[in-house]
Amino acid sequence: MDTDERIALAMAELLRKQGYAATGINQLARAAGAPTGSLYHHFKGGKREIAAAALRQTGAAYIQLLPLLLDAHDDLATGIESLFAEAAEDMRDTGWANMCPVGTVTAETADTEPELRKVAAEVMETWVEVGSRYFTARGLSEADSRTVVFAVLSALEGAFILARGMRSAEPFRAAGRTLGTYVASLRDEQPKTPARTRAQTGQRHHAPVPRGESPGPPRARQTPNAAG
Amino acid sequence: MDTDERIALAMAELLRKQGYAATGINQLARAAGAPTGSLYHHFKGGKREIAAAALRQTGAAYIQLLPLLLDAHDDLATGIESLFAEAAEDMRDTGWANMCPVGTVTAETADTEPELRKVAAEVMETWVEVGSRYFTARGLSEADSRTVVFAVLSALEGAFILARGMRSAEPFRAAGRTLGTYVASLRDEQPKTPARTRAQTGQRHHAPVPRGESPGPPRARQTPNAAG
DNA sequence: CTCCCGGTAGAACGGTCTCTCTAGAGAGAC
DNA sequence: GTCTCTCTAGAGAGACCGTTCTACCGGGAG
Numbered sequence: 001m002d003t004d005e006r007i008a009l010a011m012a013e014l015l016r017k018q019g020y021a022a023t024g025i026n027q028l029a030r031a032a033g034a035p036t037g038s039l040y041h042h043f044k045g046g047k048r049e050i051a052a053a054a055l056r057q058t059g060a061a062y063i064q065l066l067p068l069l070l071d072a073h074d075d076l077a078t079g080i081e082s083l084f085a086e087a088a089e090d091m092r093d094t095g096w097a098n099m100c101p102v103g104t105v106t107a108e109t110a111d112t113e114p115e116l117r118k119v120a121a122e123v124m125e126t127w128v129e130v131g132s133r134y135f136t137a138r139g140l141s142e143a144d145s146r147t148v149v150f151a152v153l154s155a156l157e158g159a160f161i162l163a164r165g166m167r168s169a170e171p172f173r174a175a176g177r178t179l180g181t182y183v184a185s186l187r188d189e190q191p192k193t194p195a196r197t198r199a200q201t202g203q204r205h206h207a208p209v210p211r212g213e214s215p216g217p218p219r220a221r222q223t224p225n226a227a228g
Numbered sequence: 229m230d231t232d233e234r235i236a237l238a239m240a241e242l243l244r245k246q247g248y249a250a251t252g253i254n255q256l257a258r259a260a261g262a263p264t265g266s267l268y269h270h271f272k273g274g275k276r277e278i279a280a281a282a283l284r285q286t287g288a289a290y291i292q293l294l295p296l297l298l299d300a301h302d303d304l305a306t307g308i309e310s311l312f313a314e315a316a317e318d319m320r321d322t323g324w325a326n327m328c329p330v331g332t333v334t335a336e337t338a339d340t341e342p343e344l345r346k347v348a349a350e351v352m353e354t355w356v357e358v359g360s361r362y363f364t365a366r367g368l369s370e371a372d373s374r375t376v377v378f379a380v381l382s383a384l385e386g387a388f389i390l391a392r393g394m395r396s397a398e399p400f401r402a403a404g405r406t407l408g409t410y411v412a413s414l415r416d417e418q419p420k421t422p423a424r425t426r427a428q429t430g431q432r433h434h435a436p437v438p439r440g441e442s443p444g445p446p447r448a449r450q451t452p453n454a455a456g
Numbered sequence: 457c458t459c460c461c462g463g464t465a466g467a468a469c470g471g472t473c474t475c476t477c478t479a480g481a482g483a484g485a486c
Numbered sequence: 487g488t489c490t491c492t493c494t495a496g497a498g499a500g501a502c503c504g505t506t507c508t509a510c511c512g513g514g515a516g
Contacts, residue, residue: 041463165345
């Protein structure tokens with residue numbers, strides 16, 4: 001692997017674990033197996049530029065997981081629920097450490113590092129674009145696709161944080177269930193009509209959601225038990 | 229205001245904006261209007277202890293907003309949606325800077341500062357407890373209450389991050405809509421503890437809702453710590 | 457051989473970090 | 487007046503920060 005890729009990868013790993021400010025250049029050099037001079041040879045912009053490269057790299061990799069995980073499910077609602085379950089499993093297996101560095105860095109530096117905030121915004125916009133294209137391809141209206149993408153991303157990032165703090169998979173279960181239910185309600189509400197009407201009327205979602213007989217809504221209610 | 233409170237408050241503000249690692253003791257001293265020595269006089273544990281106090285203080289203030297904002301709505305679903313709308317408005321009004329310090333610090337330090345992670349976990353567990361008690365009082369089953377609380381908290385924290393990065397209120401709109409829909413679906417699905425009766429008779433909830441457990445509940449607007 | 461060059465090394469620099477230390481102001485007791 | 491205790495005040499210690507700088511290595515061109 002090329003040195004610059006290795007550096008960016010090591011940076012992504014450190015950002016994921018401890019954020020931007022706490023990650024030192026020397027620590028990064030050690031982790032990447034490169035001397036300090038090499039870091040500045042490959043990235044003239046120093047720490048900031050390396051972090052930007054790491055964010056872009058990670059962002060591109062993460063959004064590929066969306067189709068990868070959802071394609072396996074014919075029903076989008078169950079697919080989304082299992083996506084959250086997978087994320088939870090992954091976090092638990094890595095000792096509640098596996099978190100998206102984009103979220104961490106954004107939370108930490110949005111006010112103090114304008115350049116990094118811009119990079120994070122670009123990454124997120126790519127996520128929204130790619131994701132909403134995918135959901136549109138799976139049959140949702142454009143407006144609904146956008147809503148679902150934003151909701152999924154928000155819930156994921158938030159569940160990362162809660163799970164990381166509480167060392168519990170419960171945030172993922174809850175987020176997965178609510179989003180699965182929402183997507184199911186979209187499917188049941190408008191089997192074929194272009195959702196333009198629903199989106200325009202706006203307040204419609206407070207009306208009773210038809211939950212009649214449906215092939216595969218998220219599974220029946222279960223009592224949430226604390227995950228150790 | 230007492231010096232130690234002022235210190236913790238200034239710390240909360242800084243954590244909110246730039247996280248734990250990037251916040252220096254001297255910067256904090258300047259912000260709090262206290263010399264370095266006073267910081268260590270009031271908090272022998274130094275930076276870490278001040279951060280812990282700030283997290284506890286903020287956490288207690290934030291969860292009070294839940295009943296404060298939701299009590300205004302007879303319908304829980306619309307209440308939740310408007311809660312997200314309020315959060316979005318507040319962030320926009322503060323230049324996309326108003327974020328929960330608990331989330332930022334957890335994301336940043338969960339692996340490197342075990343003590344802070346534990347404090348964050350306690351705060352989050354309090355949120356879940358208080359919140360699920362509230363939703364139970366509003367007519368949801370205990371299991372549903374817990375799910376809704378986790379989903380709301382996850383979506384909120386995640387929307388904070390996305391909105392902060394993208395400078396857009398869209399994450400809040402999407403999260404509010406999906407969660408409103410979910411709560412509405414719960415209401416429509418199991419009218420055995422009839423929400424209708426509750427709404428019509430005007431006999432409104434609040435039996436065991438914890439109110440006034442603190443001398444000064446925050447204002448109805450978000451930013452319980454509005455002392456820049 | 458020399459010259460050049462992408463890349464590897466890491467020492468050195470000025471600055472900032474957290475934390476400790478000493479000094480003293482102010483109030484109350486005697 | 488002195489003694490004590492709480493809190494303010496900030497200089498200083500020692501470590502580490504991001505960055506820059508110089509030195510070195512290997513190999514293709516002349």
